[in-house]
Every structure is written in C-alpha cells, then in structure tokens.
Amino acid sequence: MKAKDLTGRILNRSNRMIVLEAHKRGVEITPMPNKRFKMAYNGKSYLIRRGMIVNSYNTSLAIEVTNRKEITSRMLRGKGFPAPENIVFSNTDVERAWAWAQPILPVVIKPYNDAKGTDVYVEITEYDEFVHCFHKVGEKHKEVLIEEYISGKEYRFTYVKNEIVGVAHRIPANVTGDGVSTIAELVENKNKEREHRKNPIHIKIKLDEEIERVLSKLNYTFQTIPADGEMVYLRSNSNVSTGGDAIDVTDEISFEIKETVRKAVRAIPGARICGVDVLINGEDIHILEMNVGPLGPMLTMHHFPWVGKKRDVIGKVVDALFPDTAEVKVE
Numbered sequence: 001m002k003a004k005d006l007t008g009r010i011l012n013r014s015n016r017m018i019v020l021e022a023h024k025r026g027v028e029i030t031p032m033p034n035k036r037f038k039m040a041y042n043g044k045s046y047l048i049r050r051g052m053i054v055n056s057y058n059t060s061l062a063i064e065v066t067n068r069k070e071i072t073s074r075m076l077r078g079k080g081f082p083a084p085e086n087i088v089f090s091n092t093d094v095e096r097a098w099a100w101a102q103p104i105l106p107v108v109i110k111p112y113n114d115a116k117g118t119d120v121y122v123e124i125t126e127y128d129e130f131v132h133c134f135h136k137v138g139e140k141h142k143e144v145l146i147e148e149y150i151s152g153k154e155y156r157f158t159y160v161k162n163e164i165v166g167v168a169h170r171i172p173a174n175v176t177g178d179g180v181s182t183i184a185e186l187v188e189n190k191n192k193e194r195e196h197r198k199n200p201i202h203i204k205i206k207l208d209e210e211i212e213r214v215l216s217k218l219n220y221t222f223q224t225i226p227a228d229g230e231m232v233y234l235r236s237n238s239n240v241s242t243g244g245d246a247i248d249v250t251d252e253i254s255f256e257i258k259e260t261v262r263k264a265v266r267a268i269p270g271a272r273i274c275g276v277d278v279l280i281n282g283e284d285i286h287i288l289e290m291n292v293g294p295l296g297p298m299l300t301m302h303h304f305p306w307v308g309k310k311r312d313v314i315g316k317v318v319d320a321l322f323p324d325t326a327e328v329k330v331e
Helices: 003-007 013-024 053-057 060-066 069-078 094-104 127-138 183-197 209-216 255-266 313-321 323-328
Strands: 028-031 037-041 044-048 086-090 107-111 121-124 143-148 153-160 164-171 174-176 231-233 245-248 273-281 284-291
Touching: 003 013, 003 028, 013 028, 013 037, 013 053, 013 313, 044 053, 053 313, 060 069, 060 284, 069 086, 069 143, 069 284, 086 094, 094 127, 094 143, 107 127, 121 127, 127 143, 153 255, 153 313, 164 255, 164 313, 174 183, 255 273, 255 284, 313 323
Parallel strands: none
Antiparallel strands: 028 037, 037 044, 086 143, 107 121, 107 143, 153 164, 153 273, 164 245, 174 231, 273 284
C-alpha cells in the first residue's frame, strides 16, 4: 500500500513515512475533500491540510512564530537562550540593510521565512558581495533577513513531545582532494558515489554560481586541484537539500546541550514537533532557527544519514500523535 493510495494526495518523504508507519499500527486514514485527509485511532483524530502532518500537531501560534525567524530569535534571547541578532528589511532597502550590517560584519543574508537552505549566503564581508547577495534573495522574496554571522559547526536537533530524539551534524556540500583531480572532477566522483549508494535524501551536488562564489573566497575555481586529504567546502550553508551531508551524532552530544535545546523549544508555546538548527563551537551554542512550518522539520535525515546510526524519529512522531499505538508497533 502506498501513502498516496491511503491519503488521496502526494506527500513529501517525511509525511509518507509517517502515514505508512501509522497505517501499520492500525491508524485509520481517510481521504477528505480539497486534498485533505484524516488520521484517527481510538478516539483521537487529526485533519491534515496541505499534506503537512506535523502542522496538525503543532499549534498555529507555534507555526506562525517559528516561520518568522527574527521573532523566534527575539523570543529566545528574551528568555535567556543564545540566539543571533537579526533584522528584516524590504527587498528594496539594500542601503539601510548595509548600514545595519556594517558594525557586525560578517553577516548572513537569507529569506525572511523560507526553508531548505535555498538562497542563504553566509559570511558576507564586502559591500559589493552584500549588494549582490541581497538582490539575489530579493529577486524571489519581498523581505530579506540580515543576521550576525556566528562561527561553529551546524547541527539539527529534532524535538518530539518534550524529548530530543535525534541529532545530526550537517556538513556543507564538500569534496576531499586526492592531489590529482580538479574540484569539478571530485564533484563528479562524489555524485557517482551518491548514485551508487542510493541514499534517498543525499542529492547530487550541482556546480553553480553560489559554489563559484564560495570557492572564490579561497582563490579556487572548478579547475583547482586540492591537496591530498584537503576537504573543500563548496557551499556556506549546510542543508542536506543543497548537497550537504547529514552525520548522526545523537550519542555524542552532551546531555547539557540537549537540555538547553529542549528547554529552548519549550519556550515557544505550542511547538511539539520541531527541528532546531544549532551552531556549536566548543561549549558555546547558538540557536539559529526552529523549523515547525510550513514545511516542517526534515525528519528523514535521521533515518538516512550519510554516516552513522539510523534513528527511528518517525516512530517517535507516531508515538506522539497516537500514544495508544506505541504498544502495537509493527516491524
């Protein structure tokens, strides 16, 4: 049985996996008008709109707050949690944005309320680069977020019903030199490995203008031959959806850091299933953003890591939605 047959609509991978896991446990799934569907078990039910199951469990307030990155940051800072300074500008206010950014360079430029790491430009230091990247975001979005740049390694913490259920270290799209091959050839080789391993969420890397911009900061081009063993980062953002690698580190992150992130999510009213992007630099952490809606967190990165142990995050989500099914899991 396919998820589409059960729900009457096409779903993304995370939601398909939730539907199939729930169906295995006996949850009744009923297609409804306007591409909606209902999930019900033992008196508990959810009406799913736009195919986003997590949105039916989180409150509309949590979705609204986390969809506005600067509001989330402000709320977290107000409650004592570390989060970067940021501000939103109209896509026509590039000079005002530059004036705000100058005292805290380098900065990050990204869409105000978008997801999946598209159009995110990191560690901007020069005016011409700032203007170019601001306009790149502004071409697609009416509002542009400018944020202080904070160094560190990026992690995705997934929170389900008051518990951190998985942590992935997200590494930007990269290749490792062999002393012989060009960057373009190394990318081609890595893409062949992607194809061979058939990991469903780790996509092929596309050489594009953004990679060219990132490489130029190193005085590299697509034809540069990196030294043997040298890791070259091709993008400044670490999203799996833009060619990054997700490495499971759930057991390696300290209890103290997990607790800080867990409590930070609890500071957002109504956030019950959430993906939290966190920068870690030694003992210092900063919470970059929380992913609740509209697309919800990318749960599949814990099921299909490039390296490391698989985590049954989907199972935890179904446990949260339908607690009575926790004892009837089907392998």
